[in-house]
Amino acid sequence: MSRPPYDHVAFIGLGLIASSMCHAIRAAGWDCTITGTARSAETRDIAREIGLCDRVTDSAAEAVEGADLVVLCVPVGAMGGVMEEIAPHLKPGATVSDVGSVKGAVIEAVTPHLPDGVWFIPAHPLAGTEHSGPRSGFATLFQNRWCLMTPIEGTPEAEVARLDRFWTGIGANVDMMDADHHDLVLAVTSHAPHLIAYTMVGVADDLRRVTASEVINYSAAGFRDFTRIAASDPTMWRDVFLNNKAATLEILGRFTEELFALQRAIRTGDGDHLFDYFTRTRDIRRGIIDAGQDTDAPDFGRVGPDTSKAAPAADTPPAKRSQGG
Numbered sequence: 478m479s480r481p482p483y484d485h486v487a488f489i490g491l492g493l494i495a496s497s498m499c500h501a502i503r504a505a506g507w508d509c510t511i512t513g514t515a516r517s518a519e520t521r522d523i524a525r526e527i528g529l530c531d532r533v534t535d536s537a538a539e540a541v542e543g544a545d546l547v548v549l550c551v552p553v554g555a556m557g558g559v560m561e562e563i564a565p566h567l568k569p570g571a572t573v574s575d576v577g578s579v580k581g582a583v584i585e586a587v588t589p590h591l592p593d594g595v596w597f598i599p600a601h602p603l604a605g606t607e608h609s610g611p612r613s614g615f616a617t618l619f620q621n622r623w624c625l626m627t628p629i630e631g632t633p634e635a636e637v638a639r640l641d642r643f644w645t646g647i648g649a650n651v652d653m654m655d656a657d658h659h660d661l662v663l664a665v666t667s668h669a670p671h672l673i674a675y676t677m678v679g680v681a682d683d684l685r686r687v688t689a690s691e692v693i694n695y696s697a698a699g700f701r702d703f704t705r706i707a708a709s710d711p712t713m714w715r716d717v718f719l720n721n722k723a724a725t726l727e728i729l730g731r732f733t734e735e736l737f738a739l740q741r742a743i744r745t746g747d748g749d750h751l752f753d754y755f756t757r758t759r760d761i762r763r764g765i766i767d768a769g770q771d772t773d774a775p776d777f778g779r780v781g782p783d784t785s786k787a788a789p790a791a792d793t794p795p796a797k798r799s800q801g802g
């Protein structure tokens with residue numbers, strides 16, 4: 478059994494990300510204590526029933542007692558309130574981290590409550606699914622995925638390196654980034670695309686001349702992907718948009734300008750515009766494949782550790798389900 482970066486890890490919120498981290502810690506073979514809590518009694522009961530943690534507590538205060546690493550795994554709008562609640566109960570020298578999809582607003586909400594001698598090191602694993610709840614996690618979720626850390630000035634390098642070791646140990650590739658830049662990058666690569674998916678599924682639903690069964694039966698791959706994404710947790714995504722307003726609105730502004738230009742090209746029959754645009758976008762996709770960054774594509778060499786042998790049945794994503802909260 479290898480030595481864990483932290484002897485005691487506590488999770489606040491026991492949904493997809495926290496439950497995947499619990500499974501991944503176990504799969505890493507670390508001898509460390511895991512405690513956890515969730516807001517709803519139903520989630521805590523499920524977590525106890527499936528043995529997610531060594532101990533599931535009824536309060537956040539109890540969960541963090543004695544923990545070396547506390548990971549906030551709640552929607553981004555709830556991070557500040559949770560930090561305020563746990564602050565008096567944190568062990569001196571502990572690290573608090575989070576997994577939120579937005580970094581700037583989370584840092585702003587959390588740091589005012591940070592006690593002296595406790596470090597807050599924000600992190601964001603770029604890995605997930607449309608499922609949520611304590612049953613939805615799986616050990617391999619972070620394999621070969623990036624985890625972006627956005628450390629705050631003044632945090633000891635050794636503590637940042639320790640959290641880096643934690644994420645690397647559960648399969649992720651770690652990169653460091655400034656929080657504002659993270660939020661802009663994610664607005665482009667994740668937040669705006671999710672909003673577009675939500676919109677497209679809403680448009681299909683509104684269109685009375687196309688029936689729901691036609692949409693279901695004749696969905697080509699693009700729309701199917703949109704429906705998968707649009708099935709993501711509404712609370713989580715409401716909070717993402719409300720907490721990454723500026724960057725998301727900037728990207729959506731640019732998106733609508735380009736969309737109008739494409740709309741005009743279709744109306745005026747400007748085939749060259751369409752062809753040139755689609756050629757440019759195809760090159761971007763090829764660049765992603767060449768860099769080995771599309772983990773779903775069959776034809777590339779992946780970055781990071783080889784995980785091809787590491788997937789016993791219990792570690793693979795569970796079938797479609799969503800529960801708890």
Ligand SMILES: NC(=O)C1=CN([C@@H]2O[C@H](COP(=O)(O)OP(=O)(O)OC[C@H]3O[C@@H](n4cnc5c(N)ncnc54)[C@H](O)[C@@H]3O)[C@@H](O)[C@H]2O)C=CC1
Pocket residue numbers: 489490491492493494495515516517520550551552553555559576577578579601602603604605606607608609610611710713717801802
């Ligand atoms: N789902 C995804 O694909 C990804 C999510 N994230 C981030 O991870 C965090 C957690 O997301 P998931 O695990 O997917 O969510 P989830 O919905 O599966 O679990 C959320 C947990 O937070 C608890 N919770 C909700 N509101 C709360 C509140 N006000 N106070 C205390 N606890 C509360 C729920 O009881 C539940 O245990 C979010 O901040 C999200 O932005 C990051 C990467 C991917």
Ligand SMILES: O=C(O)C(=O)Cc1ccc(O)cc1
Pocket residue numbers: 577578602603604605606607667706
């Ligand atoms: O399921 C998908 O397609 C995702 O995009 C998962 C995801 C959702 C939110 C994040 O902050 C990171 C990853």
